[in-house]
Amino acid sequence: MATTPRLLLSGDVLGRLSLLYKRFTSVNKSAGPFDAILCVGQFFPDTTDQLQEFMDYIDGRREIPIPTYFIGDYGVASPKVLSAAANEPGNLGFKMDGLKVCPNLYWLKGGGSFTLHGLSVAYLSGRQSPSGHQFGKYTQDDVDALRAFVEEPGIPDIFLTNEWPKGVTNRVSSEDVPSETFDSSCCDSTVAELVVGIKPRYHIAGSKGVFYAREPYANEDALHVTRFFGLAPVGNKEKQKFMHAISPTPSSTMSASEISLKPPNTTLCPYKIDDNTASRETNKRPGDSNPEAQYWRYDVKKRGHGAPESERFCFKFLSSGSCPRGENCSFRHDAEAREQSMRGVCFDFLNKGKCERGSECQFLHNLVDEGEGVSRKKPKSGGAIDIRSKECWFCLSSPHLESHLIISVGEHLYCAMAKGPLVDDHVLLIPIEHSSSTLSLTPDGQRELFRFQCSLRTFCKTQGKEVVFFEWITKRGMHANLQAIPIPQTRASAIKTIFNLAAKRLGFDFETIKNDDASEGRELLISKFDGQTGFFYVELPDGTVLGHIVEENENFPFQFGREVLSGLLKIPDKADWRNCKVSKDEEVIMVEAFKSQFKAFDPNEA
Structure with a gap:
């Protein structure tokens, strides 16, 4: 009989990998073994003070002890680290299950889905961007990819976002809601729209600076409930919970009766279904109806050749994919x-x-x-x-x-x-x-x-x-x-x-x-x-x-x-x-x- 996967969920890491893996070691010893860590919220350091420790792990001077997946692709050094990862030959092409940054560390880029130990995992990386793609920002194309995922058969097990969905604290007692959540910053209406469509069994988010485990809520036109967890930053001074363990049975192996079980404290869906649906239809692009597939990831950039008069190839570019001389190089790229x-x-x-x-x-x-x-x-x-x-x-x-x-x-x-x-x-x-x-x-x-x-x-x-x-x-x-x-x-x-x-x-x-x-x-x-x-x-x-x-x-x-x-x-x-x-x-x-x-x-x- 297959073993139920065991996962750890983490809030904003903020570059504090030593604290993250110290906590992992402790939890793994008492309640493990665990299969992976999924990180939401800002993954990279907030200031340069934390950068040396962070780069020790990235550059291999310190070992990452467990497969770690992150979506918070912003912070100090993120453009440099992620650009290098995106240009690695092994990361080109279809890589929805994460671009490898270093051993045991994987960047979930953009919006997409993949299977992890039998669990269906969807993700939206970064924060909303009004225009073109940058590190740490998601785009309309990323949202479209997830809208297509809505049409896929089966029930998504986990949905990872950096931002909280707008309205998640509706229809629960205010006594059960941390006061920090009344601030609407880091709450995203697009995330709310997506979660209404995706209907995951677990929705995990960060960036709010607080731990919050919402009562499960019922989904429209679905048998199962959704559980939302907002996680606090790693090593936060308020000692809010930043790591949470789950061990869900993959929905693909569950019976209808198991899927439809509802805890006594289940609430109605907190989101405004009609408004979200209208928004989704308004923003839908031509040709988006019934796309039945997962999507892919490229990070292929347009690069200029060298000086046109030269017919010789640049060895640096051919061997590494980049040249520090850029357009000033006299050889062809x-x-x-x-x-x-x-x-x-x-x-x-x-x-x-x-x-x-x-x-x-x-x-x-x-x-x-x-x-x-x-x-x-x-x-x-x-x-x-x-x-x-x-x-x-x-x-x-x-x-x-x-x-x-x-x-x-x-x-x-x-x-x-x-x-x-x-x-x-x-x-x-x-x-x-x-x-x-x-x-x-x-x-x-x-x-x-x-x-x-x-x-x-x-x-x-x-x-x-x-x-x-x-x-x-x-x-x-x-x-x-x-x-x-x-x-x-x-x-x-x-x-x-x-x-x-x-x-x-x-x-x-x-x-x-x-x-x-x-x-x-x-x-x-x-x-x-x-x-x-x-x-x-x-x-x-x-x-x-x-x-x-x-x-x-x-x-x-x-x-x-x-x-x-x-x-x-x-x-x-x-x-x-x-x-x-x-x-x-x-x-x-x-x-x-x-x-x-x-x-x-x-x-x-x-």
């Missing part, structure tokens, strides 16, 4: 080259097109595909950065082609199983001749591509699925591949909302190119792409095409489409194709199974 370097491509090969060390070099002397590829074998000798067909792992005539992944071959394109597929039946549509994009295919090639797409759509509908197609076109002439990923029909309505929210997190808005017939949408897409820039587009099941021109200085994630869909499908660990690689024997089995099922729909079998 190239995001694509950094991605290649991170995948093991030789710096000299990237910079010069060749490496003098030859076979003694331990790094790759060919470019690695930015997405899932049919092959990526290392050639015996180096080559120029501009790939030719004989070296390309996608060209059908290439000696490096892994032909066992091929499913069907036409006159202009072939279909192949993706290497490291996100889901079963994840395939690629690839031009036979070396081409930088499927948008540059001849009219006959376009017609064949459309037939392939229609066949895949029909095939997937027989399995209760829709298909999402996307392509990332780079300026480096990589061999084109249009990715086709099946999505359950129950999640299809959320795809547009999710891609638009992901775009906003990266600082751009998609252009909606067409929302009607799929073939006409593709024709319009071709007419808008000039072939001179980077470009990403996604074709949605309802015919909508979303496009984005990737600017010269934009650090656009190579696996953007895959990362977004991994969030939709709740398989964030598969956002990177390298986590999904299987043996050649397994690949052969997967391809043969797909061929067998797809044969009746294959346009090349007619």
